[in-house]
Amino acid sequence: MSEANEVKIGVFICHCGGNISDVVDVKSVAERVGKLPDVVISTTHMFMCSDPGQGLIEDKIKDLGLNRLIVAACSPTLHLPTFRRAAQRAGLNQFLVEHINIREHVSWVVEDKVAATDKATRLVTAAVGRVRYLEPLEMRSIDIHQKAMVIGGGVAGLIAARDLAARGMRVVLAEKRMFLGGRMAQLDTLYPTGERAWDLLGPLIQDVVNHPEITIHTGATLVEASGVVGDFRLKLRVRPRGVAPGVDNIADAVAACPVEADYAFNYGLNKRKAIYAPYRDAMWPREACIVWDDCTKCGDCVKAVSGQGIDLNPPAQEIEVQAGVVVLATGYHPYEPKAGEYGWGQPGVVTLQQLNRMMNPEGPTGGRVEVNGKPVKRLAFIHCVGACEREGVHAQGEHGKVNDYCARTCCTATMHAALELQQRDPELQTASFHQHIRTYGRGHEDYYDRASAAGMLFLRHPGDEPPTVVSAGADGLLVRSRDLLTDGVEVEYPADMVVLSTGVVPRDHGDLRELFKCTIGADNFLSEVHPKLRPVEIAVSGIMVAGACQAPMDITEASAAASAAASKAAAMISQGAVLMDPFIAQVNESLCSDCQTCLTVCPYDAIHRIEADGVARVDEALCTGCGTCHAACPSAAIQQYGFTDDQVMAEVQMLLDGKLADLTA
Amino acid sequence: MAQPQASRETAASPAWEPRIIAFLCYWCSYTGADNAGIARLKYPANADIIRLNCSGRIDPQLVTAAFSRGADGVMVCGCHPGCCHYISGNFKTMVRMPLLQRVLEDLGIEKERFVHEWVSASEAEKFSKLVAQTVENVRALGPLNWPGMLHDRGVGHGQDRKPWGE
Numbered sequence: 065m066s067e068a069n070e071v072k073i074g075v076f077i078c079h080c081g082g083n084i085s086d087v088v089d090v091k092s093v094a095e096r097v098g099k100l101p102d103v104v105i106s107t108t109h110m111f112m113c114s115d116p117g118q119g120l121i122e123d124k125i126k127d128l129g130l131n132r133l134i135v136a137a138c139s140p141t142l143h144l145p146t147f148r149r150a151a152q153r154a155g156l157n158q159f160l161v162e163h164i165n166i167r168e169h170v171s172w173v174v175e176d177k178v179a180a181t182d183k184a185t186r187l188v189t190a191a192v193g194r195v196r197y198l199e200p201l202e203m204r205s206i207d208i209h210q211k212a213m214v215i216g217g218g219v220a221g222l223i224a225a226r227d228l229a230a231r232g233m234r235v236v237l238a239e240k241r242m243f244l245g246g247r248m249a250q251l252d253t254l255y256p257t258g259e260r261a262w263d264l265l266g267p268l269i270q271d272v273v274n275h276p277e278i279t280i281h282t283g284a285t286l287v288e289a290s291g292v293v294g295d296f297r298l299k300l301r302v303r304p305r306g307v308a309p310g311v312d313n314i315a316d317a318v319a320a321c322p323v324e325a326d327y328a329f330n331y332g333l334n335k336r337k338a339i340y341a342p343y344r345d346a347m348w349p350r351e352a353c354i355v356w357d358d359c360t361k362c363g364d365c366v367k368a369v370s371g372q373g374i375d376l377n378p379p380a381q382e383i384e385v386q387a388g389v390v391v392l393a394t395g396y397h398p399y400e401p402k403a404g405e406y407g408w409g410q411p412g413v414v415t416l417q418q419l420n421r422m423m424n425p426e427g428p429t430g431g432r433v434e435v436n437g438k439p440v441k442r443l444a445f446i447h448c449v450g451a452c453e454r455e456g457v458h459a460q461g462e463h464g465k466v467n468d469y470c471a472r473t474c475c476t477a478t479m480h481a482a483l484e485l486q487q488r489d490p491e492l493q494t495a496s497f498h499q500h501i502r503t504y505g506r507g508h509e510d511y512y513d514r515a516s517a518a519g520m521l522f523l524r525h526p527g528d529e530p531p532t533v534v535s536a537g538a539d540g541l542l543v544r545s546r547d548l549l550t551d552g553v554e555v556e557y558p559a560d561m562v563v564l565s566t567g568v569v570p571r572d573h574g575d576l577r578e579l580f581k582c583t584i585g586a587d588n589f590l591s592e593v594h595p596k597l598r599p600v601e602i603a604v605s606g607i608m609v610a611g612a613c614q615a616p617m618d619i620t621e622a623s624a625a626a627s628a629a630a631s632k633a634a635a636m637i638s639q640g641a642v643l644m645d646p647f648i649a650q651v652n653e654s655l656c657s658d659c660q661t662c663l664t665v666c667p668y669d670a671i672h673r674i675e676a677d678g679v680a681r682v683d684e685a686l687c688t689g690c691g692t693c694h695a696a697c698p699s700a701a702i703q704q705y706g707f708t709d710d711q712v713m714a715e716v717q718m719l720l721d722g723k724l725a726d727l728t729a
Numbered sequence: 730m731a732q733p734q735a736s737r738e739t740a741a742s743p744a745w746e747p748r749i750i751a752f753l754c755y756w757c758s759y760t761g762a763d764n765a766g767i768a769r770l771k772y773p774a775n776a777d778i779i780r781l782n783c784s785g786r787i788d789p790q791l792v793t794a795a796f797s798r799g800a801d802g803v804m805v806c807g808c809h810p811g812c813c814h815y816i817s818g819n820f821k822t823m824v825r826m827p828l829l830q831r832v833l834e835d836l837g838i839e840k841e842r843f844v845h846e847w848v849s850a851s852e853a854e855k856f857s858k859l860v861a862q863t864v865e866n867v868r869a870l871g872p873l874n875w876p877g878m879l880h881d882r883g884v885g886h887g888q889d890r891k892p893w894g895e
Binding site: 174180 | 772794817844
């Protein structure tokens with residue numbers, strides 16, 4: 065080593081009060097590590113993260129000219145940024161800092177004090193080997209395009225768009241369906257306030273559509289996404305409506321349409337035409353639309369409006385959007401029961417979503433809840449359909465798993481619907497077949513109490529013995545269950561209608577995984593970075609999640625998540641630029657053999673072949689620093705900054721080196 | 730001439746302790762190990778952790794290097810398939826490690842000495858038990874002493890006693 069490259073290592077070992085030093089003899093560690101070559105100072109402090117602790121580090125960097133810093137303390141996830149900042153303040157490049165975990169990985173898990181002290185010594189020794197090979201690095205700075213893309217026009221997407229626009233951000237809102245409103249538009253009244261869904265949704269939609277900074281695309285599917293935080297390049301494919309704005313006699317066109325198809329908005333309870341407009345005044349866009357999959361292009365609707373305003377062969381549109389950040393508010397699906405599950409498919413067996421449509425005065429039955437034209441007098445609710453399922457008891461879904469999580473909304477929604485119906489018809493008998501009741505939210509328990517007081521019958525079955533629903537012929541349906549609340553007796557409950565309180569299941573997130581490299585949890589919902597510390601961000605920088613695409617949540621929670629996502633997105637945009645870790649891969653082109661192995665393993669398509677030179681090159685803006693190409697390169701031409709072969713091999717070497725025997729003797 | 734390896738000296742001694750190197754990805758397994766600490770789950774002190782961003786960075790050469798430098802066992806842990814912070818880095822690990830295991834077995838390294846498991850951030854208990862089980866298995870097998878073998882043949886890393894560029 066030449067003088068100019070002289071390595072001067074400072075080792076700072078934390079007591080963490082007694083969290084570390086009660087088990088690890090930190091003085092002994094400091095003393096032993098201090099004997100290693102190039103270690104200029106090796107010392108301890110009661111709280112290295114405290115101001116005096118950081119001050120000690122800064123002083124020693126300046127006084128002794130330290131050019132490598134090792135802090136042995138808690139987990140680097142906690143305080144690595146703290147010590148990097150301390151190093152920077154003292155003029156040392158922050159990436160010449162190594163943080164060793166001797167609390168979570170040593171003092172809290174090892175009982176024997178000698179063994180713990182030896183382990184801590186080994187880990188710090190490994191760091192001494194490693195830091196020699198560290199290089200000064202700089203964070204990557206990427207400019208942020210001043211626009212946000214919100215995907216999903218349900219309540220979460222609408223709120224995210226509104227909040228972003230309220231901060232002066234330009235927003236593009238894309239909704240896959242032909243109308244805004246999402247799942248909330250299909251609901252009747254809402255807990256915990258009893259307001260009508262449309263009374264809340266209508267004004268919210270008006271706020272969004274009237275905002276000059278918000279551009280809305282309905283019928284828009286995201287088909288391409290590239291780029292990184294600050295500069296996402298997105299492509300939307302927009303299905304044309306086929307109907308121009310302001311066609312007066314559109315009702316004639318709808319009446320003329322000969323096609324009838326299941327109406328998904330009403331969960332198949334009735335039919336709609338191939339040209340249709342779903343719901344009342346507040347709907348947006350105001351024009352009807354043509355469903356191209358159903359339309360036979362017979363031309364009857366065009367004749368009905370005398371050829372004005374309806375085009376049966378409009379071109380599909382592609383729109384390119386550049387955005388700095390993306391908010392995903394792609395929502396959920398209500399669980400659809402499997403054939404025969406709790407009597408699904410029999411007359412009188414409906415889902416809670418269907419019941420909600422029936423209860424709506426503008427729904428398919430005009431607000432009447434009836435079976436075969438007869439008003440319902442005895443109503444049984446079965447909870448946890450497609451939620452809180454148990455392996456071995458319930459049938460697996462298409463994804464090969466049972467939905468073992470709680471869908472969170474259905475208990476309160478069930479009580480809410482039952483109460484509402486009881487108010488409409490005091491003679492109505494209701495029963496709840498549940499394995500547990502989870503009316504967990506603020507004001508939700510009130511619904512449970514009131515349903516109970518109103519005479520709702522509660523029957524609790526074991527989670528592994530779900531109730532069965534059988535037909536009782538002309539008398540309707542029979543629900544059979546055991547009731548743990550009456551010592552496990554077998555109960556038969558005759559009912560006119562059985563409502564399956566179905567859970568919330570994730571939509572297929574395969575497209576988002578493909579487009580944005582989103583991480584998806586074991587339950588198939590989108591995963592956040594950390595449920596508490598970073599609850600609305602996903603691991604891909606610049607992408608936020610809002611609402612039920614992340615987990616089952618009700619409107620209250622989805623709205624809160626959407627506002628949180630909007631403020632995160634706005635904070636990011638308003639910074640103007642983002643800083644990213646410098647731990648990217650780099651190709652030494654003189655060693656590259658043009659085998660192109662790295663191109664095939666990169667999860668981010670961040671490596672490209674340079675045709676002219678026959679070498680691979682890393683796109684620094686796309687590389688996220690996984691190091692997979694580094695491990696795959698057969699020529700050792702790729703090195704990942706921060707985890708180079710020299711750095712990691714030095715750790716291995718030092719951990720196992722015989723010299724350690726001298727140190728621990 | 731190279732010094733005898735530490736593990737050779739202590740091979741027969743009752744004071745011998747298995748030396749395990751654990752390569753962990755930062756996002757799942759390292760955090761799982763953190764959570765084992767936070768839950769105060771006790772496990773043996775024999776496994777020394779080396780942190781990498783992703784298990785996809787774990788070059789098989791790092792594993793062989795650990796054995797040839799005196800490790801009695803090596804652990805490789807990453808996020809569960811489908812949960813990789815880097816989308817698919819662990820899929821590469823998933824195919825590399827079984828191949829490596831077969832090569833190591835062909836070279837006479839018992840399969841219990843090389844552990845490849847998925848440990849998520851929430852699987853603190855799994856991690857602590859995995860370390861305990863690995864230490865127990867390796868202890869039952871005794872010292873590997875691959876450097877000694879290399880030393881006897883006058884080849885490989887067993888000759889390289891210099892800790893770093895001395």
